[in-house]
Amino acid sequence: xxxxxxxxxxxxxxxxxxxxEGEEAGSVELSPHVTAELDQDGEIxxxxxxxxxxxxxxxxxxxxxxxxxxxxxxx
Numbered sequence: 541x542x543x544x545x546x547x548x549x550x551x552x553x554x555x556x557x558x559x560x561e562g563e564e565a566g567s568v569e570l571s572p573h574v575t576a577e578l579d580q581d582g583e584i585x586x587x588x589x590x591x592x593x594x595x596x597x598x599x600x601x602x603x604x605x606x607x608x609x610x611x612x613x614x615x
Contacts, residue, residue, distance in 0.1 A: 548592065555592035559585050 545558045562585040566578045570587075573595050577586035589595050 553590070553592050555589040555596070557587040557589075559587065561585070 544560075547556045547558075548554070549556070562579040562583075564577045564585065565580040566582075567588075568576045568578065570576050573590045573592075575588045575590075576584050577588060579585050
């Protein structure tokens with residue numbers, strides 16, 4: 541596979557981002573609900589986000605609110 545891809549699994553509320561094809565040999569938790577999947581060389585081959593709906597919503601809101609507050613402070 542030449543392109544990254546994303547798949548959402550609504551039953552589990554999991555978002556999976558495929559970085560590149562490969563067999564998963566391990567994983568590292570980057571933050572609560574975010575795990576990097578690693579190949580045998582320790583390279584990232586995928587990212588998995590659990591409780592994805594809340595995670596994405598909360599991060600987008602946090603980013604937007606931060607930008608709005610910075611804009612208000614600049615005025």
